[in-house]
Amino acid sequence: MLKVENLTARYGRAQILNGVSLELGGNEVVALLGRNGAGKSTTMKCIMGLVEQKTGVISYDGADLMRLPPHMICRAGIGYVPEERRIFPELTVAENLEVGRRPKRDGAPEWTLAHLFELFPNLAERQGNLGKQLSGGEQQMLTIARTLMGNPSAVLLDEPSEGIAPVIVEQMARVIAELKAEGLSVLISEQNLYFARAVADRAIIIEKGALRYEGSFADLDAHPEVSQQYLAV
Numbered sequence: 001m002l003k004v005e006n007l008t009a010r011y012g013r014a015q016i017l018n019g020v021s022l023e024l025g026g027n028e029v030v031a032l033l034g035r036n037g038a039g040k041s042t043t044m045k046c047i048m049g050l051v052e053q054k055t056g057v058i059s060y061d062g063a064d065l066m067r068l069p070p071h072m073i074c075r076a077g078i079g080y081v082p083e084e085r086r087i088f089p090e091l092t093v094a095e096n097l098e099v100g101r102r103p104k105r106d107g108a109p110e111w112t113l114a115h116l117f118e119l120f121p122n123l124a125e126r127q128g129n130l131g132k133q134l135s136g137g138e139q140q141m142l143t144i145a146r147t148l149m150g151n152p153s154a155v156l157l158d159e160p161s162e163g164i165a166p167v168i169v170e171q172m173a174r175v176i177a178e179l180k181a182e183g184l185s186v187l188i189s190e191q192n193l194y195f196a197r198a199v200a201d202r203a204i205i206i207e208k209g210a211l212r213y214e215g216s217f218a219d220l221d222a223h224p225e226v227s228q229q230y231l232a233v
């Protein structure tokens with residue numbers, strides 16, 4: 001289980017997180033919701049060791065992550081797909097995937113190219129193409145697939161549905177369902193409530209770096225004022 005308790009973070013003098021707490025259980029999909037600038041990406045970057053100035057507790061399966069560098073956090077089993085796609089434009093799809101290959105880890109599925117190509121049929125068709133020849137949505141898929149090559153037990157996806165065509169958004173929802181079926185835990189950051197509802201087991205809403213709601217989508221629907229206040233709906 002991934003546990004974040006009372007997390008605060010700042011960039012220089014700007015205080016961005018003011019005490020965020022959340023849990024991501026084993027084999028659970030949780031949506032971290034909030035408007036632009038609410039602190040979703042910063043929360044994920046803190047978990048991945050990419051923010052220096054932070055306080056609080058971050059642990060994964062009991063191991064303290066607070067002071068670990070990013071590569072050790074990956075090695076602990078957490079994969080991360082940042083908002084900006086980071087593919088190697090001059091490498092082929094297959095080569096991009098090989099770059100992400102890491103040894104198998106206990107308690108996590110082991111991914112092969114063949115298995116990934118079943119999950120991402122578009123990438124299978126384009127495995128010989130260069131990264132730069134893919135569409136934005138395909139590059140997003142490739143980034144996720146490469147992260148899976150690291151055999152994580154949990155993945156953090158920062159705004160997976162943003163800026164991609166509706167047909168790819170549907171594929172993305174299917175991929176997330178498949179990751180859960182494979183036994184992974186998934187934390188997604190989202191502004192799109194409809195996408196989040198389609199893929200996640202429960203919701204966490206933050207605003208101005210603080211927790212505003214935590215619970216089921218059914219409860220959220222029963223209190224539309226919460227979404228109206230904290231989300232762009």
Ligand SMILES: Nc1ncnc2c1ncn2[C@@H]1O[C@H](COP(=O)(O)OP(=O)(O)OP(=O)(O)O)[C@@H](O)[C@H]1O
Binds near residue numbers: 034040041083
């Ligand atoms: N490197 C940085 N230096 C200074 N301020 C930053 C930095 N990165 C983000 N911020 C600020 O921190 C706040 C939270 O940003 P963050 O990216 O975490 O929000 P978000 O909820 O993920 O929204 P978005 O959808 O825009 O990514 C914003 O006000 C942003 O301007």
